[in-house]
Amino acid sequence: MKKIIVLFLLVVTTPCLAQKFEGLALTPPMGWNSWNKFACDVNEQLISETADAMVTSGMKDAGYMYINIDDCWHGERDSLGFIRPDPERFPSGMKSLADYIHAKGLKLGIYSDAGWKTCGGRPGSRGYEYQDAMQYATWGIDYLKYDWCNTEGLNAEGAYLTMRNALAAAGRPIVFSICEWGNDNPWEWAKNIGHCWRISGDIAVIFDGEEGFGSWSSWGVLQILDMREGIRQYSGPDHWNDFDMLEVGNGMSVAEDRAHFSLWCMMASPLLAGNDIRNMSNETRDILTNKEVIAVNQDSLGIQGFKCLKKSDLEIWAKPLQDDALALCFLNRGMNTISVEYKWSEHRIEDGLNKIAFNFGENEYNVRDLWAKKNIGTTNDVLKRELASHDVIVVKLSPQN
Ligand code: GLA
Numbered sequence: 001m002k003k004i005i006v007l008f009l010l011v012v013t014t015p016c017l018a019q020k021f022e023g024l025a026l027t028p029p030m031g032w033n034s035w036n037k038f039a040c041d042v043n044e045q046l047i048s049e050t051a052d053a054m055v056t057s058g059m060k061d062a063g064y065m066y067i068n069i070d071d072c073w074h075g076e077r078d079s080l081g082f083i084r085p086d087p088e089r090f091p092s093g094m095k096s097l098a099d100y101i102h103a104k105g106l107k108l109g110i111y112s113d114a115g116w117k118t119c120g121g122r123p124g125s126r127g128y129e130y131q132d133a134m135q136y137a138t139w140g141i142d143y144l145k146y147d148w149c150n151t152e153g154l155n156a157e158g159a160y161l162t163m164r165n166a167l168a169a170a171g172r173p174i175v176f177s178i179c180e181w182g183n184d185n186p187w188e189w190a191k192n193i194g195h196c197w198r199i200s201g202d203i204a205v206i207f208d209g210e211e212g213f214g215s216w217s218s219w220g221v222l223q224i225l226d227m228r229e230g231i232r233q234y235s236g237p238d239h240w241n242d243f244d245m246l247e248v249g250n251g252m253s254v255a256e257d258r259a260h261f262s263l264w265c266m267m268a269s270p271l272l273a274g275n276d277i278r279n280m281s282n283e284t285r286d287i288l289t290n291k292e293v294i295a296v297n298q299d300s301l302g303i304q305g306f307k308c309l310k311k312s313d314l315e316i317w318a319k320p321l322q323d324d325a326l327a328l329c330f331l332n333r334g335m336n337t338i339s340v341e342y343k344w345s346e347h348r349i350e351d352g353l354n355k356i357a358f359n360f361g362e363n364e365y366n367v368r369d370l371w372a373k374k375n376i377g378t379t380n381d382v383l384k385r386e387l388a389s390h391d392v393i394v395v396k397l398s399p400q401n
Contacts, residue, residue, distance in 0.1 A: 018169065019164075020168070020193060020195070021173040021174065021176075023238060024174075024175045025237075025270075027298040028196070028270045028271060028297055028298065029066060029195065029272070030063045030272070031066025031068055031271075032054065032064060033145070033245045033274055034047070035245065035274065036205075036246070036247055036250060037274055037275050038276075040071060042073055047097060048100055049278050055105075055106075057289070058285070059288060060104075062291055066106070066107050067101055067107070068109030069111060071118050071120035071122065073094075073122075074122035075087055083131075083132055094108075098141065099140065107142035107143060109141065109143030110141045110143070110144060112124065112125045112146055113150065114146055114147070114148055114151050115149055115150030115152075117149065124149075125146070126159075130166040130170075132166070133163065136167075137167075137171060140172075142173075143177065144167065145179050146176065146177065148181060156184040156186065160178055160194060164194065177197075178194040182198060182227075187199070187235070194239070195238055196240040196241070196242040197241065197242055199227065199241050199242060200228075201219060203219060203243075204247070205251045206219075206252075207220055207222060208223070208333065208390070210223055221252075221259070224243050236302045240269065243264055243269035244269075246275070247274055248260060249287075254283045255390050256390045257283075258287055259331060261287050262394045263317065263331070265296045265297035265394075266317045266319050267304050268303065268319070271294070273288055290371065293394060296327040296370070301320060303354055305319035306319075314338050314340065316330055320354060320356045321396070324398075326396070328349075328396075329394045330394075331392050332390060332392070337387065337389060340384065340385045342383040344360035344379035344380070344383070347361075348360065348361065363379075364400045365400065366378055366399075367396075368395060369395055371393070
């Protein structure tokens with residue numbers, strides 16, 4: 001009888017003990033995702049060639065780790081309900097692709113949806129959560145993006161919790177990326193469920209504007225940047241606000257790509273390249289692999305940046321870093337060049353949330369330009385620069401001691 005009671009308690013209470021896998025995203029996840037460039041046009045050749053390019057382009061060396069297949073990899077479920085990849089696009093199967101990617105020291109991500117069907121109309125995980133999680137674990141998947149199409153009537157927190165518990169039960173550490181576009185304020189409930197959550201609808205290859213599709217829009221870089229005020233306190237190590245995948249290299253100007261990348265780094269967003277990294281220009285590669293700017297994103301404090309000044313088209317964004325340092329991003333949102341003249345000694349920047357203050361009148365800092373990769377004096381000087389339309393200056397200030 002005692003045994004039966006213990007067994008009963010185990011079975012009944014185990015799901016309540018489930019947790020997300022902790023520590024998988026102590027800094028924002030970095031990798032690549034197929035959607036922005038390839039949409040439904042995914043296959044194993046693209047994925048394995050992208051893994052090759054991740055290594056040869058220097059992106060792996062710069063910190064990119066995940067190769068994430070987005071929508072449309074799916075075939076049908078088999079007679080037992082197990083999901084199979086599309087046999088024509090992935091003839092070797094997911095396990096073999098995962099082995100190939102792991103052998104390169106990289107990790108493989110996959111995509112599903114909490115509803116009956118994915119946004120691309122492929123089988124969703126609703127009703128198959130535990131079986132799908134088990135299948136992903138068996139294949140050797142490391143990252144799951146979980147979308148929110150075709151979920152009418154579902155409770156978001158409950159649906160994501162179910163998949164979190166399913167992943168926990170499957171037993172393989174898998175980064176869990178919540179993609180419900182910020183509809184139900186996931187930052188308020190998802191900290192213990194996922195490792196990151198989208199805060200917006202989809203990004204477009206637009207710096208400033210939106211592309212309407214009737215009932216929904218996809219958004220420009222500045223629109224996503226501005227979309228949610230007051231949620232930076234919810235982001236931090238292992239639980240990030242996700243500003244969506246990068247459009248660097250997909251058609252904006254070099255200045256716009258540089259600004260987009262810098263801002264995503266300032267906001268401590270996951271950095272998932274969304275271009276064809278097999279064929280990218282030197283400018284695109286230089287942006288995606290700038291280690292000093294990436295270090296701002298990957299800083300161990302995990303503080304999301306904030307806007308500390310707005311003067312017409314000029315904005316300054318600030319992000320406190322480890323070792324009492326600070327990253328600042330000067331952004332020109334407008335169409336005309338701006339003459340920036342910033343007299344450090346007249347400024348004091350305070351992160352009220354984290355109670356960190358930088359008083360340039362009292363303390364001197366060394367200033368390094370992270371795009372020019374040059375030291376440019378100290379805060380006793382004046383930063384004087386022409387800043388082109390949609391471009392940025394990113395500096396790191398380190399205390400002198
Ligand atoms: C949604 C997501 C996108 C992408 C597509 C795939 O729109 O927000 O990031 O995954 O679905 O269909």
